[in-house]
Amino acid sequence: TQLLEQSPQFLSIQEGENLTVYCNSSSVFSSLQWYRQEPGEGPVLLVTVVTGGEVKKLKRLTFQFGDARKDSSLHITAAQPGDTGLYLCAGAPNAGKSTFGDGTTLTVKP
Amino acid sequence: GAVVSQHPSRVICKSGTSVKIECRSLDFQATTMFWYRQFPKQSLMLMATSNEGSKATYEQGVEKDKFLINHASLTLSTLTVTSAHPEDSSFYICSARGSQGYTEAFFGQGTRLTVV
Numbered sequence: 670t671q672l673l674e675q676s677p678q679f680l681s682i683q684e685g686e687n688l689t690v691y692c693n694s695s696s697v698f699s700s701l702q703w704y705r706q707e708p709g710e711g712p713v714l715l716v717t718v719v720t721g722g723e724v725k726k727l728k729r730l731t732f733q734f735g736d737a738r739k740d741s742s743l744h745i746t747a748a749q750p751g752d753t754g755l756y757l758c759a760g761a762p763n764a765g766k767s768t769f770g771d772g773t774t775l776t777v778k779p
Numbered sequence: 780g781a782v783v784s785q786h787p788s789r790v791i792c793k794s795g796t797s798v799k800i801e802c803r804s805l806d807f808q809a810t811t812m813f814w815y816r817q818f819p820k821q822s823l824m825l826m827a828t829s830n831e832g833s834k835a836t837y838e839q840g841v842e843k844d845k846f847l848i849n850h851a852s853l854t855l856s857t858l859t860v861t862s863a864h865p866e867d868s869s870f871y872i873c874s875a876r877g878s879q880g881y882t883e884a885f886f887g888q889g890t891r892l893t894v895v
Contacts (some may be wrong), residue, residue, distance in 0.1 A: 686835050711783075711785065714885060767876075768825075
Protein backbone atom coordinates (compact mmCIF):
# COMPACT_ATOMS: atom_id res chain seq x y z
CA THR A 670 0.00 0.00 0.00
CA GLN A 671 1.38 3.36 -1.05
CA LEU A 672 1.60 5.70 1.90
CA LEU A 673 1.32 8.78 -0.30
CA GLU A 674 -1.13 8.71 -3.19
CA GLN A 675 -0.31 11.25 -5.86
CA SER A 676 -2.62 12.23 -8.71
CA PRO A 677 -2.80 12.55 -11.58
CA GLN A 678 0.06 10.34 -12.66
CA PHE A 679 0.43 11.99 -16.04
CA LEU A 680 -0.69 15.43 -17.16
CA SER A 681 -0.24 17.04 -20.56
CA ILE A 682 -1.45 20.60 -21.02
CA GLN A 683 -0.98 23.64 -23.24
CA GLU A 684 1.11 26.61 -22.24
CA GLY A 685 -0.92 29.10 -20.25
CA GLU A 686 -3.27 26.60 -18.64
CA ASN A 687 -3.60 26.05 -14.91
CA LEU A 688 -3.21 22.71 -13.16
CA THR A 689 -3.36 21.10 -9.74
CA VAL A 690 -1.49 18.05 -8.47
CA TYR A 691 -2.70 16.25 -5.36
CA CYS A 692 -0.88 14.27 -2.69
CA ASN A 693 -3.08 12.33 -0.26
CA SER A 694 -2.49 10.00 2.65
CA SER A 695 -4.36 8.39 5.51
CA SER A 696 -1.39 9.16 7.76
CA VAL A 697 -0.52 12.40 9.47
CA PHE A 698 2.78 14.00 8.51
CA SER A 699 4.73 16.52 10.50
CA SER A 700 5.73 18.06 7.18
CA LEU A 701 5.53 17.38 3.47
CA GLN A 702 7.96 18.30 0.76
CA TRP A 703 7.45 18.89 -2.94
CA TYR A 704 10.24 18.18 -5.40
CA ARG A 705 10.67 18.68 -9.12
CA GLN A 706 12.88 16.39 -11.15
CA GLU A 707 14.10 16.82 -14.71
CA PRO A 708 15.22 13.83 -16.80
CA GLY A 709 18.68 12.61 -15.84
CA GLU A 710 18.85 14.79 -12.76
CA GLY A 711 18.13 14.33 -9.08
CA PRO A 712 15.00 15.84 -7.51
CA VAL A 713 15.22 19.47 -6.43
CA LEU A 714 13.38 20.64 -3.34
CA LEU A 715 10.67 23.22 -4.10
CA VAL A 716 9.02 23.72 -0.73
CA THR A 717 8.34 22.25 2.69
CA VAL A 718 4.94 22.72 4.32
CA VAL A 719 4.72 22.25 8.04
CA THR A 720 1.58 23.80 9.51
CA GLY A 721 -1.92 22.45 8.84
CA GLY A 722 -3.74 24.80 6.45
CA GLU A 723 -0.49 26.46 5.42
CA VAL A 724 -0.26 28.02 1.97
CA LYS A 725 3.07 28.83 0.38
CA LYS A 726 3.68 30.57 -2.92
CA LEU A 727 6.69 30.26 -5.14
CA LYS A 728 6.15 32.54 -8.15
CA ARG A 729 3.41 30.78 -10.16
CA LEU A 730 3.37 27.75 -7.85
CA THR A 731 1.03 27.58 -4.85
CA PHE A 732 1.42 24.82 -2.28
CA GLN A 733 -1.17 23.98 0.34
CA PHE A 734 -1.03 21.65 3.33
CA GLY A 735 -4.33 20.20 4.48
CA ASP A 736 -5.76 21.20 7.83
CA ALA A 737 -5.32 17.65 9.14
CA ARG A 738 -1.79 17.42 7.68
CA LYS A 739 -2.73 14.34 5.67
CA ASP A 740 -2.76 15.89 2.22
CA SER A 741 -1.19 18.58 0.11
CA SER A 742 -1.69 20.16 -3.28
CA LEU A 743 0.44 21.96 -5.81
CA HIS A 744 -1.25 24.46 -8.12
CA ILE A 745 0.56 25.96 -11.10
CA THR A 746 -0.87 29.06 -12.72
CA ALA A 747 -0.25 29.82 -16.39
CA ALA A 748 2.02 26.84 -16.93
CA GLN A 749 5.08 27.25 -19.11
CA PRO A 750 7.15 24.67 -21.02
CA GLY A 751 9.88 25.15 -18.42
CA ASP A 752 7.55 23.67 -15.81
CA THR A 753 7.76 20.31 -17.56
CA GLY A 754 9.10 17.60 -15.27
CA LEU A 755 8.32 14.98 -12.66
CA TYR A 756 6.74 16.41 -9.52
CA LEU A 757 7.10 14.37 -6.35
CA CYS A 758 5.60 14.82 -2.93
CA ALA A 759 7.39 13.31 0.04
CA GLY A 760 6.96 13.06 3.75
CA ALA A 761 8.48 11.35 6.74
CA PRO A 762 5.99 10.22 9.38
CA ASN A 763 7.48 10.64 12.84
CA ALA A 764 10.71 11.99 11.31
CA GLY A 765 11.53 8.53 10.00
CA LYS A 766 12.55 7.65 6.49
CA SER A 767 11.09 9.74 3.71
CA THR A 768 8.40 8.16 1.58
CA PHE A 769 7.54 9.41 -1.88
CA GLY A 770 4.38 9.57 -3.90
CA ASP A 771 4.37 7.90 -7.31
CA GLY A 772 5.01 11.24 -8.96
CA THR A 773 3.19 13.33 -11.54
CA THR A 774 4.78 13.65 -14.96
CA LEU A 775 3.84 17.08 -16.29
CA THR A 776 4.28 18.04 -19.93
CA VAL A 777 3.56 21.63 -20.93
CA LYS A 778 3.32 22.08 -24.68
CA PRO A 779 4.22 25.41 -26.27
CA GLY B 780 19.26 24.68 -0.15
CA ALA B 781 22.04 22.39 0.97
CA VAL B 782 24.33 20.80 -1.61
CA VAL B 783 24.76 17.09 -2.12
CA SER B 784 27.25 15.91 -4.69
CA GLN B 785 27.00 12.48 -6.28
CA HIS B 786 29.74 10.94 -8.38
CA PRO B 787 29.99 9.66 -11.03
CA SER B 788 27.02 10.98 -12.97
CA ARG B 789 27.30 8.24 -15.56
CA VAL B 790 29.11 4.91 -15.57
CA ILE B 791 29.23 1.99 -17.95
CA CYS B 792 30.66 -1.25 -16.66
CA LYS B 793 31.02 -4.82 -17.80
CA SER B 794 28.83 -7.54 -16.38
CA GLY B 795 30.44 -9.14 -13.33
CA THR B 796 32.41 -6.09 -12.24
CA SER B 797 31.71 -3.83 -9.27
CA VAL B 798 30.90 -0.13 -9.32
CA LYS B 799 31.17 2.37 -6.47
CA ILE B 800 29.00 5.49 -6.30
CA GLU B 801 29.83 8.30 -3.89
CA CYS B 802 27.47 10.71 -2.20
CA ARG B 803 28.85 13.73 -0.37
CA SER B 804 27.14 16.46 1.60
CA LEU B 805 29.19 19.56 0.85
CA ASP B 806 27.94 22.15 3.32
CA PHE B 807 26.25 20.25 6.11
CA GLN B 808 26.67 17.12 8.18
CA ALA B 809 24.42 14.33 7.03
CA THR B 810 23.43 12.13 9.91
CA THR B 811 21.24 10.08 7.60
CA MET B 812 21.67 9.22 3.95
CA PHE B 813 19.25 7.43 1.69
CA TRP B 814 19.86 5.49 -1.49
CA TYR B 815 17.17 5.20 -4.13
CA ARG B 816 16.74 3.49 -7.43
CA GLN B 817 14.59 4.99 -10.12
CA PHE B 818 13.25 3.44 -13.31
CA PRO B 819 12.25 5.59 -16.28
CA LYS B 820 9.22 7.78 -15.62
CA GLN B 821 8.71 6.27 -12.20
CA SER B 822 9.11 7.53 -8.69
CA LEU B 823 12.01 6.81 -6.38
CA MET B 824 12.27 3.40 -4.77
CA LEU B 825 14.06 3.46 -1.44
CA MET B 826 16.80 0.85 -1.30
CA ALA B 827 18.39 1.55 2.06
CA THR B 828 18.85 4.05 4.86
CA SER B 829 22.22 4.61 6.45
CA ASN B 830 23.18 6.45 9.60
CA GLU B 831 26.74 7.56 10.12
CA GLY B 832 28.81 4.93 11.84
CA SER B 833 26.21 2.19 11.81
CA LYS B 834 25.06 -0.51 9.42
CA ALA B 835 22.59 0.40 6.73
CA THR B 836 18.96 -0.65 6.97
CA TYR B 837 17.84 -2.26 3.74
CA GLU B 838 14.32 -2.29 2.37
CA GLN B 839 12.59 -5.58 1.78
CA GLY B 840 13.74 -7.23 -1.41
CA VAL B 841 17.05 -5.35 -1.63
CA GLU B 842 20.07 -7.64 -1.45
CA LYS B 843 22.47 -6.25 1.12
CA ASP B 844 25.35 -8.35 -0.20
CA LYS B 845 24.84 -7.00 -3.68
CA PHE B 846 24.34 -3.35 -2.78
CA LEU B 847 27.00 -2.53 -0.21
CA ILE B 848 26.49 0.74 1.62
CA ASN B 849 29.08 2.46 3.75
CA HIS B 850 28.48 5.67 5.72
CA ALA B 851 31.82 6.13 7.39
CA SER B 852 31.64 9.87 7.95
CA LEU B 853 29.04 12.62 8.34
CA THR B 854 29.70 13.84 4.81
CA LEU B 855 30.21 10.70 2.76
CA SER B 856 28.24 7.59 1.92
CA THR B 857 29.06 5.08 -0.78
CA LEU B 858 26.99 2.51 -2.64
CA THR B 859 28.86 -0.36 -4.27
CA VAL B 860 27.01 -2.49 -6.77
CA THR B 861 28.84 -5.80 -6.66
CA SER B 862 28.99 -8.31 -9.51
CA ALA B 863 26.81 -6.07 -11.61
CA HIS B 864 24.40 -7.53 -14.15
CA PRO B 865 22.44 -5.84 -16.95
CA GLU B 866 19.29 -5.88 -14.79
CA ASP B 867 21.12 -3.61 -12.32
CA SER B 868 21.20 -0.89 -14.97
CA SER B 869 19.23 2.01 -13.55
CA PHE B 870 19.35 5.54 -12.19
CA TYR B 871 20.66 5.58 -8.62
CA ILE B 872 20.10 8.63 -6.43
CA CYS B 873 21.28 9.49 -2.95
CA SER B 874 19.83 11.97 -0.55
CA ALA B 875 21.14 13.36 2.71
CA ARG B 876 19.40 14.69 5.78
CA GLY B 877 20.83 16.66 8.63
CA SER B 878 19.88 16.65 12.28
CA GLN B 879 17.53 14.11 13.82
CA GLY B 880 13.93 15.12 13.26
CA TYR B 881 14.74 17.37 10.32
CA THR B 882 12.63 15.93 7.54
CA GLU B 883 13.95 17.73 4.48
CA ALA B 884 16.34 15.71 2.39
CA PHE B 885 18.58 17.04 -0.33
CA PHE B 886 19.38 14.99 -3.36
CA GLY B 887 22.47 14.28 -5.37
CA GLN B 888 22.43 14.60 -9.14
CA GLY B 889 22.01 10.87 -9.63
CA THR B 890 24.14 8.21 -11.31
CA ARG B 891 23.12 6.52 -14.53
CA LEU B 892 24.53 2.98 -14.36
CA THR B 893 24.64 0.89 -17.50
CA VAL B 894 25.87 -2.68 -17.26
CA VAL B 895 26.85 -4.23 -20.58
